[in-house]
Amino acid sequence: MSALLSNAILASLFLFSLAMVLTLVRLFKGPSAQDRVLALDYLYILAMLMMLALGIRYASDTYFEAALLIALFGFVGSFALAKFLLRGEVIE
Amino acid sequence: MKRLFPAPWLSLALWALWLVLNLSISPGNLLLGAILGFLAPLMMAPLRPLPVRIRRPGVIIRLFFLVGRDVILSNLHVAWGILTCGTRPPRSRFVKIPLDLRDANGLAVLSMITSVTPGTVWSELALDRSILLLHVFDLDDDAQFIEHFKQAYERPLMEIFE
Amino acid sequence: MINVSELPLWVEVLVAILLLLSSLFALLGAIGLLRMKDFFQRMHPPALASTLGAWCVALASIIYFSTLKSGPVLHGWLIPILLSITVPVTTLLLARTSLFRKRMAGEDVPAEVSSRRTESGS
Numbered sequence: 001m002s003a004l005l006s007n008a009i010l011a012s013l014f015l016f017s018l019a020m021v022l023t024l025v026r027l028f029k030g031p032s033a034q035d036r037v038l039a040l041d042y043l044y045i046l047a048m049l050m051m052l053a054l055g056i057r058y059a060s061d062t063y064f065e066a067a068l069l070i071a072l073f074g075f076v077g078s079f080a081l082a083k084f085l086l087r088g089e090v091i092e
Numbered sequence: 093m094k095r096l097f098p099a100p101w102l103s104l105a106l107w108a109l110w111l112v113l114n115l116s117i118s119p120g121n122l123l124l125g126a127i128l129g130f131l132a133p134l135m136m137a138p139l140r141p142l143p144v145r146i147r148r149p150g151v152i153i154r155l156f157f158l159v160g161r162d163v164i165l166s167n168l169h170v171a172w173g174i175l176t177c178g179t180r181p182p183r184s185r186f187v188k189i190p191l192d193l194r195d196a197n198g199l200a201v202l203s204m205i206t207s208v209t210p211g212t213v214w215s216e217l218a219l220d221r222s223i224l225l226l227h228v229f230d231l232d233d234d235a236q237f238i239e240h241f242k243q244a245y246e247r248p249l250m251e252i253f254e
Numbered sequence: 255m256i257n258v259s260e261l262p263l264w265v266e267v268l269v270a271i272l273l274l275l276s277s278l279f280a281l282l283g284a285i286g287l288l289r290m291k292d293f294f295q296r297m298h299p300p301a302l303a304s305t306l307g308a309w310c311v312a313l314a315s316i317i318y319f320s321t322l323k324s325g326p327v328l329h330g331w332l333i334p335i336l337l338s339i340t341v342p343v344t345t346l347l348l349a350r351t352s353l354f355r356k357r358m359a360g361e362d363v364p365a366e367v368s369s370r371r372t373e374s375g376s
Binding site: 109112113115163164167170171174175177178181182184186188203204207208209210211213214215216217218219220223224225227229 | 282346363
Binding site: 005011019020022023025032042046048053059064067068075078083086 | 266297319
């Protein structure tokens with residue numbers, strides 16, 4: 001891997017982490033509960049994109065499976081939280 | 093044939109999904125994927141509320157590319173709106189759209205399109221499916237937006253599903 | 255299967271541009287999430303990362319692994335497909351939740367679009 005690509009990957013990983021920090025600020029600040037759920041959902045998406053970038057960095061397929069798992073758990077988690085906010089109960 | 097394969101396209105898609113996930117076309121994986129594609133729709137058939145009838149494949153392809161283009165354009169639009177929101181706050185508001193589309197599957201696809209496109213969020217649908225409440229990120233003219241929405245998305249979906 | 259050090263230059267440049275583009279869009283989404291004033295405005299910026307951001311990363315990973323393995327490696331596309339199915343469900347539910355809670359709190363949001371009469375009729 002040339003210096004060009006590895007530096008570009010480093011830069012994009014840095015930008016992803018910066019985005020995560022900003023989202024964390026919203027997560028802690030978020031005036032309402034649904035703001036926090038939205039921020040958490042965005043954190044999951046960012047983590048998933050980061051996994052794909054890491055997969056390219058280490059030229060490995062395994063990170064793809066991690067990304068799929070993060071996407072699925074993120075979906076289930078935010079769905080359950082949003083459902084909880086709607087009615088106050090997860091199971092009806 | 094109809095009883096064995098209640099949803100042939102779903103079976104085919106599941107088969108392809110299995111092969112892509114495993115990244116191989118060895119005989120074993122071909123067989124396992126085929127079993128999955130055969131069994132999953134059969135077991136899900138009792139859950140299925142409405143049969144999907146699709147007409148006009150050409151319209152589907154055109155709609156697909158139209159949505160792709162619109163997603164990219166509205167991405168740039170929303171990105172620009174975020175960058176300039178300090179000097180010029182985005183004109184966000186709710187829009188009520190009268191709907192003609194009644195088919196449940198068509199409405200599901202419509203809600204997917206609006207939620208995937210940045211700049212529009214599907215907020216509420218009236219119980220009789222006649223009015224849709226949409227939140228739009230940056231909006232010039234209500235009437236023009238409603239006209240574009242109905243022409244670009246609702247009309248092709250009505251052609252496909254009704 | 256070719257070695258990581260012998261990738262053609264155009265592939266490296268393309269993958270680098272796509273990755274940077276995707277991370278820029280993700281960052282913009284986070285900035286928007288932080289800067290917007292109203293909850294419903296804040297629902298829009300995350301869509302940047304889940305559409306164009308995810309598409310760019312998926313395209314980069316497809317191009318990179320397909321050149322590396324000298325054959326089509328298409329599983330990157332599953333991520334955008336999965337996202338385009340799951341993200342609408344979450345956004346839809348969050349929007350409804352927020353409308354419901356804001357109405358309960360008596361804030362300035364549109365009233366329910368379905369009238370009482372149709373509700374009891376259906």
